[in-house]
Amino acid sequence: MIAFLTRRLVWVVLTLWIVFTISFVLMRSVPGTPWQDERNLPPEVEAELREQYRLEISFENYWSVLGDCLSGDLGPSYRLLDFRVAEIIAQGLPKSALLGVVALAFAVLIGVTAGAVAAARRGHFLDTLLMSGANLGISLPNFVIAGVLVVIVCFRWQLLPPAGWGGLRELLLPAFCLGAPFAASIARLTRTGVLEVLSQDYIRTAHAKGVHPRVVVSRHALRLALLPVVSFLGPATAGILTGSLVIERIFAIPGIGSHFVQAALSRDYTLSMGVVLLYTLLVSLMNLFVDISYRVLDPRVRAW
Amino acid sequence: MVAASGKSLTQLAVRHLRRRRSALLAFVAISTMTVAALLTPLLPLERPDRTQTDLAYSAPTIPTGFWVAGLSDDDVSLQKLWPWDRGMIHLRQAIFGDNVLPPLMGRDGLGRCLMSRLLWGARMSLAVGFFAAAVSLLIGVTYGAVSGYVGGRVDNAMMRAVDIFYGIPFIFVVIFLITVLKGRAAGAEDVAGLNSFVFFVVVALIYWLTMARVVRGQVVSLREHEFVTAAQSLGATTVEILWRHIRPNLISIVIVYLTLTIPRVMLFEAFLSFLGLGVEAPDVSWGVLIREAFDVLNPVQVLWWLVFWPSLFLAVTLSCLNHLGDCMRDAFDPRTVT
Numbered sequence: 001m002i003a004f005l006t007r008r009l010v011w012v013v014l015t016l017w018i019v020f021t022i023s024f025v026l027m028r029s030v031p032g033t034p035w036q037d038e039r040n041l042p043p044e045v046e047a048e049l050r051e052q053y054r055l056e057i058s059f060e061n062y063w064s065v066l067g068d069c070l071s072g073d074l075g076p077s078y079r080l081l082d083f084r085v086a087e088i089i090a091q092g093l094p095k096s097a098l099l100g101v102v103a104l105a106f107a108v109l110i111g112v113t114a115g116a117v118a119a120a121r122r123g124h125f126l127d128t129l130l131m132s133g134a135n136l137g138i139s140l141p142n143f144v145i146a147g148v149l150v151v152i153v154c155f156r157w158q159l160l161p162p163a164g165w166g167g168l169r170e171l172l173l174p175a176f177c178l179g180a181p182f183a184a185s186i187a188r189l190t191r192t193g194v195l196e197v198l199s200q201d202y203i204r205t206a207h208a209k210g211v212h213p214r215v216v217v218s219r220h221a222l223r224l225a226l227l228p229v230v231s232f233l234g235p236a237t238a239g240i241l242t243g244s245l246v247i248e249r250i251f252a253i254p255g256i257g258s259h260f261v262q263a264a265l266s267r268d269y270t271l272s273m274g275v276v277l278l279y280t281l282l283v284s285l286m287n288l289f290v291d292i293s294y295r296v297l298d299p300r301v302r303a304w
Numbered sequence: 305m306v307a308a309s310g311k312s313l314t315q316l317a318v319r320h321l322r323r324r325r326s327a328l329l330a331f332v333a334i335s336t337m338t339v340a341a342l343l344t345p346l347l348p349l350e351r352p353d354r355t356q357t358d359l360a361y362s363a364p365t366i367p368t369g370f371w372v373a374g375l376s377d378d379d380v381s382l383q384k385l386w387p388w389d390r391g392m393i394h395l396r397q398a399i400f401g402d403n404v405l406p407p408l409m410g411r412d413g414l415g416r417c418l419m420s421r422l423l424w425g426a427r428m429s430l431a432v433g434f435f436a437a438a439v440s441l442l443i444g445v446t447y448g449a450v451s452g453y454v455g456g457r458v459d460n461a462m463m464r465a466v467d468i469f470y471g472i473p474f475i476f477v478v479i480f481l482i483t484v485l486k487g488r489a490a491g492a493e494d495v496a497g498l499n500s501f502v503f504f505v506v507v508a509l510i511y512w513l514t515m516a517r518v519v520r521g522q523v524v525s526l527r528e529h530e531f532v533t534a535a536q537s538l539g540a541t542t543v544e545i546l547w548r549h550i551r552p553n554l555i556s557i558v559i560v561y562l563t564l565t566i567p568r569v570m571l572f573e574a575f576l577s578f579l580g581l582g583v584e585a586p587d588v589s590w591g592v593l594i595r596e597a598f599d600v601l602n603p604v605q606v607l608w609w610l611v612f613w614p615s616l617f618l619a620v621t622l623s624c625l626n627h628l629g630d631c632m633r634d635a636f637d638p639r640t641v642t
Contacts, residue, residue: 015471026480135630139567139622141574144615147598151611155603162603242475246578250598261579264479276476283473 008291012284019280020273024065027269028057053078055269069277075270077263085274089256093278095165096248096255100240102171103179107236110183112222112229115190119225120217122195130187137184142243146177146250163252174251178243182236186229193225227298230290237286241279314556317635327631330624337621341426345385345392348400349420350407353586356415364410364418364609410609413600418609421588422617428589429618432504433570439508440569441562444515445554449546451516452523463520466513474510481506482581503573503582511569515561519554526553556636563629567622574618590618 041049054061068075074085118130137145153173154162164170197203198221206216244257252258256275263271311319321327340347385393407417451462482503526532527550535545576582577591578598585592597610 011468011471015468018468019472019477022477023480026477026484029484135627136619136623139571139626140615140619141571141578143575143578143594143598144618147594147601147611147615150601151606151608155606158603238473241473242575245475246575249579260476261479261581264476264483267483272476272480276473276480279473279476280471284471287471 008288012281012288015284016277016280019276020066020069023273023276024062025057027267027272028055069273074274077271078268085270088259088271089274089278092254092256092259095253096244096257099171099175099178099248099253099255100244102175103240104182104236106175106179107182107186108229111186112190112226114183114187116194116217116222118187119191119194119198120213131191134184134187137180138188140181142177142181143246143250145180146174146247149173149177165253174247174253178240178247182239185232185236189228189232190225193228194221197221197225223297227294230293230297234283234287234290238283241282317556317632320635321631324631327628330628333620333624334628337426338430340423341430343392344423344427345389346396347423348396348404349423350404350417352416352421352424352588354416359411359415360413361605361607362407362411362415364408409613412596412610418613421593422590422613425588425590425593425614426617428583428587429570429573429591432507432573432589433566435504436508436511436569437562437565439505440511440515440565441558444512445519445558447512448516448519449523449550449554452520453527453542453546453550455524455527466516469513478506478510479581482576503576507569507572511565515558515565518557518561522554522557523550526550560629560633560636563625563632567625570622590614594618
């Protein structure tokens, strides 16, 4: 197990390093500087600034920026006055994390329930209804769901606020919109998984000894059927991070997602590098966590 | 005794698909959408970029008359279109004259006809979907086939690389890439065209991973079959074997994943356009239309049609593609076909 963890952690570090390198080169190949929309600087000053802020692609700069990142110092933001990248992340991350976790919880809760119900009622009206819903959910981008819900729930019925951050009421709608596409995927995975498991011998045994059908599905079948769902949590995390770029913007949530696009567009190199590395780390750790829980859940996979 | 007549997997699959009415319906819907998008210049619609500020935000209304006199397209702006589209517009003018359909779906903030913009946007959205999926198909199939067929250490290294790519949240890299390439393109003459091209390529470059994995898996199992050994003993080269013997066996699975990749690419296009990183004016796509709708979304005057119509088009197209892909996967699966 220790060998497994070490190997996987090496992969995580390798992934981070590759992402760092790609981002380093890409960011610095953009023509222009972070200060280009102000008055044109005298060329000497600009050259001095480029030197100072390590904007040229050279091994020297590469190692020095890499060294800074390794020591945990992401540097000052190039665009936001008086902010260090670490501070911006420290302010935004709790909000984004809360939003993401609630969205993921929504997705798992709704998805697993819908999938299990559909499988138990296979071929019936409820099954068709739920699976059509899931197909629609997979096909809709989250901003479309958000748009329709904002018009109906916020403007027509005036139940929830259309934007902002603070309490539970502000959290509900964005988390739902963010989680809905993944709830749909999870519902489909659960349904397939449960149907596959239901045809196995030990399920027939459970039926034969007189276990209530609902208990057969919920206790005997679900555990094994949920394995595909567990392995989907890795990609789902990546998807939710991506989706939060849009959702945070729509609902005006001051998380890091909304900072990122702005940072990339305005060439705020340090801030965008910080966010990219953070997100890569999160996705890698989530994948690692998924692999570990897979081995815990499935007694057949015990080779560490 | 009646001899059992053999049927190929493809024949069985087509029969299976024909029986599923929902699959057929999805196919018809996608074909209709595609044909409508291709023939948009032929339809009597207002120009998608014709602004009439006095008519801004007019809601969709039941039309009183069928024809509205519209302005004819001037020749200068037509020069930018492809010759094929230009020909269709001339044909349209010959048939309908200056008459256009009334704006059945309302108008946007600049008084542009939403229905016209939706159909012109369909061209862009569908083109991105099909083109990017085709490129990802090319890369993915080549990569997967080589990796699976060569095997051994090469296979191991190539698949490790794919694993690492899977771990990278690509969207962030893509956002960089797009800002870089667009920055480069800014100096060129035909900025809009180049930007769209850049966008097509970037989107195409990230969707080949799943295809590569699927194809590799298939090739690894095909490699062990006797017909490959037979071809080898006849002296066929690796390229010949891959092209003549392995490729035909991959077609079904590749078609299935292609059908499932197109909606994902279109979603991604909508997502990037929504963030302002995708298709740029004067080009229109569904993602652009939805973003424009969001920019003017407010509780005082609910401009529902601006959100509703593009969302509906996107939803119907994508769910039909997804459904068709699912049905095809079932149809080509030997376990489900009887």
